[in-house]
Amino acid sequence: MIPPAEDRWPVVGSRGPTLSPWWPTILVVAPPCWLFVFLVEITNMEAWRVASSEIQIAPPATHAVQFLLLLPLLLLACRAAAALWEHTDVWLLRIGGQVLVGVAFAALARPALVTAAAVMHQGDIVEAVAASMLSPSRESLAIWVASAAAMALNYAACLGIVAGVKTYRDLESERVARADVEREAVQARLQALTNQLNPHFLFNVLNTIVSLIGSQPRLAQTLVTRFAELLRRILNEGATRFVPLARELELAEQYLEIQQMRFPSRLRHSVVVDEPARAALVPALVLQPLIENAVIHGLRASEAQVQVEVRARIAAHALEITVVNQGSVVPPGVSGPTPGVGLRNVGERLRTLFGDDASVVLAMPEPGRYVAIVHLPVLADGLAQTERAA
Secondary structure, eight states: OOOOGGGOOOSSSSOOOSSOOHHHHHHHHHHHHHHHHHHHHHHHHHHHHHHOTTSOOOOHHHHHHHHHHHHHHHHHHHHHHHHHHHHOOOHHHHHHHHHHHHHHHHHTHHHHHHHHHHHTTOHHHHHHHHHHHHOOSHHHHHHHHHHHHHHHHHHHHHHHHHHHHHHHHHHHHHHHHHHHHHHHHHHHHHHHHHHHHHHHHHHHHHHHHHHHHTTOHHHHHHHHHHHHHHHHHHHHHHTOSEEEHHHHHHHHHHHHHHHHHHSTTTEEEEEEEOHHHHTSEEETTSSHHHHHHHHHHHHHHOSSOEEEEEEEEEETTEEEEEEEEESOOOOTTOOSOOOOHHHHHHHHHHHHHHGGGOEEEEEEEETTEEEEEEEEEOBOTTOOOOOOOO
């Protein structure tokens, strides 16, 4: 249910009400419309003047004064019509009020013409128009009705254009406000997902350091130093939505080096990335959970050596990142990989950012070989804004 106009305030920013006020639109749109109507009327009158010399028609200058006198009344009539529409819920009263405003404005057309002729010192025009206004003859009444009907149509055309422009501006304002709300919602959702990732990763590294303090204090000290550097980079990346893949790879290599210091004989890693892929932008911390998953689960599965491979390339207008865990022992009864919290989070982040244009695929092409493949659009040249409406 749509709330009343006075209750519809934007959630984002400080722009004030979503619905724009009427007066700015009326003042900007109505005068050009009225000028166009005047030009059309003058063209028609001049055509009648040429076609029949018997018809007495006021000169263009007199009609120009008439339309100038009617312009303030047109502005007031448009605002009165808008007020009737906004503050009246009964349709019969709405429509009846619009008709009354239009008739009242149209009825002023002839008096405005008399006033204009008087201003221009055209006594013959004043007498002729005044006589037709006061005469009870059918011909005079017909002229009065025709003049009022023409002016009513002119007023209706201007009011329709003003209302159309006002409606378009309100819809555009509401669209922008909703887009801002959706954008902030997406950013909040991404931040929540990132906040889920960081503790998951950091706790694992801390557990690694704790396990070495008693048995290998020097190695633990070195790991603390490396971990501090890693933590600083993670905090910096967490404030950024998109980073070059090269920076993600540096972070991943720091993590792999820390783990390899703990398991020097059990862990090997390699990174093979095409140069064009290094410049592509990726969501910050999107690669880390994949590598962490490969290392942790690979080392847990067996005492054998685990080989972690990271590959990236641009293929078919998409960035493809592959993380391979080679050497794990497949538990009995397991037919395929099961995504953990980190991998599910990566998939959710990519869906939030790119929709169906990105994906995370987990596979076990052969026993002991786990593969995670990420596809996402190629973002380069520093374009770190990818908004989907949305």
